Amino acid sequence: MSDAYNGFGGIMTIVNENYLKLPGSYLFSEIGKRVHKFTEENPDAKIIRLGIGDVTRPLAPAVIEAMHKAVDEMADEKTFRGYGPEQGYSFLIEKIIRFDYESRGINLGVDEVFVSDGSKIDTGNIQEIFGLENKIAVTDPVYPVYIDTNVMAGRTGTMGMDGKWSDITYLPCTAENGFVPVLPEGKVQMIYLCLPNNPTGTTLSKTELKKWVDYAKTNKAIILFDSAYEAYIQEDDVPHSIYEIEGAREVAIEFRSFSKTAGFTGTRCAYTVIPKEVTGYTSAGDSVEVNKLWNRRQTTKFNGVPYIIQRAAEAVYSEAGQAQIKEQINYYMKNAKAIKECLEGLGYKAFGGINAPYIWLKTPDGMDSWSFFDKLLSEYHIVGTPGVGFGPNGEGYFRLTAFASKDSTDEAIKRLTSPISTSY
Amino acid sequence: MSDAYNGFGGIMTIVNENYLKLPGSYLFSEIGKRVHKFTEENPDAKIIRLGIGDVTRPLAPAVIEAMHKAVDEMADEKTFRGYGPEQGYSFLIEKIIRFDYESRGINLGVDEVFVSDGSKIDTGNIQEIFGLENKIAVTDPVYPVYIDTNVMAGRTGTMGMDGKWSDITYLPCTAENGFVPVLPEGKVQMIYLCLPNNPTGTTLSKTELKKWVDYAKTNKAIILFDSAYEAYIQEDDVPHSIYEIEGAREVAIEFRSFSKTAGFTGTRCAYTVIPKEVTGYTSAGDSVEVNKLWNRRQTTKFNGVPYIIQRAAEAVYSEAGQAQIKEQINYYMKNAKAIKECLEGLGYKAFGGINAPYIWLKTPDGMDSWSFFDKLLSEYHIVGTPGVGFGPNGEGYFRLTAFASKDSTDEAIKRLTSPISTSY
Numbered sequence: 001m002s003d004a005y006n007g008f009g010g011i012m013t014i015v016n017e018n019y020l021k022l023p024g025s026y027l028f029s030e031i032g033k034r035v036h037k038f039t040e041e042n043p044d045a046k047i048i049r050l051g052i053g054d055v056t057r058p059l060a061p062a063v064i065e066a067m068h069k070a071v072d073e074m075a076d077e078k079t080f081r082g083y084g085p086e087q088g089y090s091f092l093i094e095k096i097i098r099f100d101y102e103s104r105g106i107n108l109g110v111d112e113v114f115v116s117d118g119s120k121i122d123t124g125n126i127q128e129i130f131g132l133e134n135k136i137a138v139t140d141p142v143y144p145v146y147i148d149t150n151v152m153a154g155r156t157g158t159m160g161m162d163g164k165w166s167d168i169t170y171l172p173c174t175a176e177n178g179f180v181p182v183l184p185e186g187k188v189q190m191i192y193l194c195l196p197n198n199p200t201g202t203t204l205s206k207t208e209l210k211k212w213v214d215y216a217k218t219n220k221a222i223i224l225f226d227s228a229y230e231a232y233i234q235e236d237d238v239p240h241s242i243y244e245i246e247g248a249r250e251v252a253i254e255f256r257s258f259s260k261t262a263g264f265t266g267t268r269c270a271y272t273v274i275p276k277e278v279t280g281y282t283s284a285g286d287s288v289e290v291n292k293l294w295n296r297r298q299t300t301k302f303n304g305v306p307y308i309i310q311r312a313a314e315a316v317y318s319e320a321g322q323a324q325i326k327e328q329i330n331y332y333m334k335n336a337k338a339i340k341e342c343l344e345g346l347g348y349k350a351f352g353g354i355n356a357p358y359i360w361l362k363t364p365d366g367m368d369s370w371s372f373f374d375k376l377l378s379e380y381h382i383v384g385t386p387g388v389g390f391g392p393n394g395e396g397y398f399r400l401t402a403f404a405s406k407d408s409t410d411e412a413i414k415r416l417t418s419p420i421s422t423s424y
Numbered sequence: 425m426s427d428a429y430n431g432f433g434g435i436m437t438i439v440n441e442n443y444l445k446l447p448g449s450y451l452f453s454e455i456g457k458r459v460h461k462f463t464e465e466n467p468d469a470k471i472i473r474l475g476i477g478d479v480t481r482p483l484a485p486a487v488i489e490a491m492h493k494a495v496d497e498m499a500d501e502k503t504f505r506g507y508g509p510e511q512g513y514s515f516l517i518e519k520i521i522r523f524d525y526e527s528r529g530i531n532l533g534v535d536e537v538f539v540s541d542g543s544k545i546d547t548g549n550i551q552e553i554f555g556l557e558n559k560i561a562v563t564d565p566v567y568p569v570y571i572d573t574n575v576m577a578g579r580t581g582t583m584g585m586d587g588k589w590s591d592i593t594y595l596p597c598t599a600e601n602g603f604v605p606v607l608p609e610g611k612v613q614m615i616y617l618c619l620p621n622n623p624t625g626t627t628l629s630k631t632e633l634k635k636w637v638d639y640a641k642t643n644k645a646i647i648l649f650d651s652a653y654e655a656y657i658q659e660d661d662v663p664h665s666i667y668e669i670e671g672a673r674e675v676a677i678e679f680r681s682f683s684k685t686a687g688f689t690g691t692r693c694a695y696t697v698i699p700k701e702v703t704g705y706t707s708a709g710d711s712v713e714v715n716k717l718w719n720r721r722q723t724t725k726f727n728g729v730p731y732i733i734q735r736a737a738e739a740v741y742s743e744a745g746q747a748q749i750k751e752q753i754n755y756y757m758k759n760a761k762a763i764k765e766c767l768e769g770l771g772y773k774a775f776g777g778i779n780a781p782y783i784w785l786k787t788p789d790g791m792d793s794w795s796f797f798d799k800l801l802s803e804y805h806i807v808g809t810p811g812v813g814f815g816p817n818g819e820g821y822f823r824l825t826a827f828a829s830k831d832s833t834d835e836a837i838k839r840l841t842s843p844i845s846t847s848y
Contacts, residue, residue: 009642011611011643012613012644012645012704012705012709013554013558013613013614013641013645013646013704013705014554014555014557014613014704014705014706014707015553015554015555015704015705015706015712015714015717016552016553016554016555016556017555017707019553019717019720019721020706020712020722021502026724040442051556051692052507052614054506054507055506056501056504056506057501057504058498058499058500058501059498059499059504064495064496064498064499067491067495067498067732068492068495069493071488071491072494074480074482074491074690074691075485075488075490077481077482077829079482080482080483080687080690080799081475081690082478082479082481082687082689082690083478083689083690084481084690093579104819106744117727117730118726118727119540120725120726120727121725121726121727124724124725125725126445128440129439129440129441129443130437130438130439131438131440131441132440134437145724146726148724149724149725149842152721152724163615174585175561184427187435188616189436189437189438190437214693218438219435219436220433220435220437221437222437263504263506263563264727265506265507265727266498266504266506266507266508267730267731267732267733268497268727268728268729268730279437280437280438280439280691281437281438281439281440282438282441282444283438285436288439290439290445291500293440293443293509296443296446297443297576299450300450300502300548300572300573300576301544301545301548301549301569301573301693302544302545302567303541303542303545303689304692305546306690306730307690307691308491308732308733309730309732309733338789339649344520378513394528394818395630403493405501
């Protein structure tokens with residue numbers, strides 16, 4: 001603490017100064033600003049948005065039906081629901097376990113699954129239950145929430161000129177290493193892995209993922225495994241859950257979401273799995289069940305997902321629901337395939353798009369990410385996401401998403417493959 | 425940090441050890457255990473629950489109608505909604521401002537209101553944006569979330585034998601001082617006030633509340649004003665919003681909820697107001713807009729309330745919705761009146777119940793809170809909440825809620841006023 005603090009100590013409300021370390025402008029707000037400026041200057045331009053990872057297909061009919069039914073239950077005092085369990089209703093948790101885990105030979109207890117209102121929220125909050133002295137590791141590029149929430153908590157140092165925080169271990173994932181992160185040389189304790197990856201759309205094989213589980217076991221580290229895009233996996237050797245890897249139950253927390261699986265970005269439901277074996281330690285070396293800490297956090301700072309929304313999520317697991325969400329995912333993955341083939345046809349190096357709804361392309365001629373953003377916007381009226389927004393190793397890359405409508409996606413492809421026009 | 429930590433430093437995942445300071449059993453889980461034991465031993469007993477503050481009336485027809493409509497919008501790609509603004513949709517925020525504030529002469533900007541999934545969540549998270557060096561003050565008894573979340577963050581010391589944390593200033597509210605807290609002698613920075621109060625059901629007059637606003641202005645402190653029970657206020661001199669008090673815009677954050685206002689405990693919607701004038705400071709003494717910090721927190725760690733639920737909340741402000749929720753509140757307040765009159769008729773000292781759905785009674789003959797709990801459960805098969813569960817100064821008190829059905833409330837009153845029977 002500075003002398004100035006001592007001078008004022010205890011006589012005014014001090015803010016959490018870690019917040020002031022964060023760069024002012026968040027990636028998507030900068031994109032918003034540039035798009036806004038462009039549309040003001042070009043009011044007739046028809047912009048196609050392949051930037052933010054937001055779904056566009058309506059909710060599945062089975063989900064809609066379940067919500068109408070739940071709404072009616074809330075209208076009748078005999079079926080009305082007040083506070084539910086903070087961890088989620090067992091009708092939903094049991095379906096999650098049966099369909100998402102037991103079907104792959106993974107057994108979980110009902111008290112190992114915590115229903116929540118989003119994986120952004122859970123991956124942001126999870127760090128609270130760990131000490132500030134832990135070192136974190138993130139892949140680079142990375143979903144910004146992992147880093148920002150650790151900055152806010154005070155687990156990072158300062159940001160250097162290279163865009164990296166001093167107390168974070170960055171694990172580069174680039175075309176050069178095939179987007180396979182290398183185990184850190186030093187010791188880290190909290191390892192964030194997002195697979196299938198946002199933003200690169202790439203995955204790890206079971207063999208590669210096992211290296212991380214083994215590292216965590218050897219080093220008593222914990223893997224924070226974000227698999228929000230699991231439903232998009234098409235290839236066989238790609239693990240759907242980290243618990244398919246031997247030993248993962250002792251070291252991994254898994255985050256899953258209905259946002260991309262079933263179009264719930266505006267409906268809000270997700271869940272987090274913490275097996276009882278996952279162990280943290282006190283500074284004295286005593287072991288602590290991490291599941292209990294999260295349970296305490298959630299019961300104290302959360303009040304559960306709306307009953308209606310939990311019934312909506314449950315309907316995803318009905319026979320009709322399963323077929324309908326599969327159709328949605330196929331719709332987006334056809335877009336992904338079309339975008340990727342278009343880019344490759346144009347001579348771009350493009351990655352992802354096979355087991356994830358993201359296509360990660362190398363910008364041409366060493367162009368930086370934001371210049372490519374501006375070029376795509378001004379010449380083709382297409383919005384994407386600059387790779388550098390996801391971290392220093394995202395510089396020179398660019399993300400396109402498969403979440404637009406088929407018509408918009410086809411139109412974007414048409415623009416990219418035709419001579420530049422000003423009539424979009 | 426202990427020597428033991430240095431020995432292990434950086435080689436295993438350390439938990440947030442503040443969590444381990446928290447007492448194991450939360451109030452309502454201990455109640456649950458005792459009730460469970462009793463019902464196992466007395467399987468035929470018909471228990472009446474006047475314990476947990478959960479509503480029982482179904483949602484208002486206007487709310488149900490709005491939700492059905494919103495569900496249908498989610499079924500059509502033309503009206504489907506993905507991610508909304510983390511801060512809430514303007515259609516809801518504008519209604520909140522117009523109905524809850526402008527009607528009382530308070531002006532707010534749309535960026536001063538943050539829609540969320542609950543006041544428990546917001547009052548729990550708000551401390552994150554402030555430094556750990558701030559001293560907190562709470563009324564005693566108090567809603568446990570304020571304290572527990574500060575313990576988790578590391579803002580408190582250790583719990584003493586008297587049930588008090590060493591770094592918290594407790595402001596006793598008892599029958600002796602008419603439940604009017606006295607300004608602290610030392611300096612505090614974060615002051616939690618819940619008015620109308622949970623658990624005591626009491627309120628402060630504008631004159632009394634102004635003393636706190638003046639204290640906060642003089643001392644550059646911040647008032648965290650939880651008014652989840654505002655809709656239950658019946659008397660004239662009781663402020664509905666802290667912003668009715670001159671100067672409060674500079675020092676107060678206000679929390680409001682649809683949970684008790686419109687029966688949303690299982691539907692989940694609330695909001696937090698942070699005027700732009702509310703100021704915190706860096707340790708160097710520079711001022712910081714608190715609104716901006718909360719905005720950063722919410723955009724990073726939250727993804728907004730479900731679209732359907734925001735439409736439900738909006739419907740509370742329709743003409744029909746306003747009339748329907750008033751009817752719900754009258755229903756509960758008739759229960760409150762009946763319980764209070766019953767207790768007073770039996771010679772109890774009973775407080776609250778006039779501007780809040782809680783009745784706070786002094787246990788007879790100096791009986792402690794848990795003994796009274798056991799007596800009420802075993803003799804009358806009625807569940808209430810022991811006052812000591814809300815803090816040391818709650819010892820010797822007991823909370824009953826008005827949220828049960830009229831039939832259950834009448835039955836409870838009948839039991840209390842009749843000779844003890846074993847046939848309930």
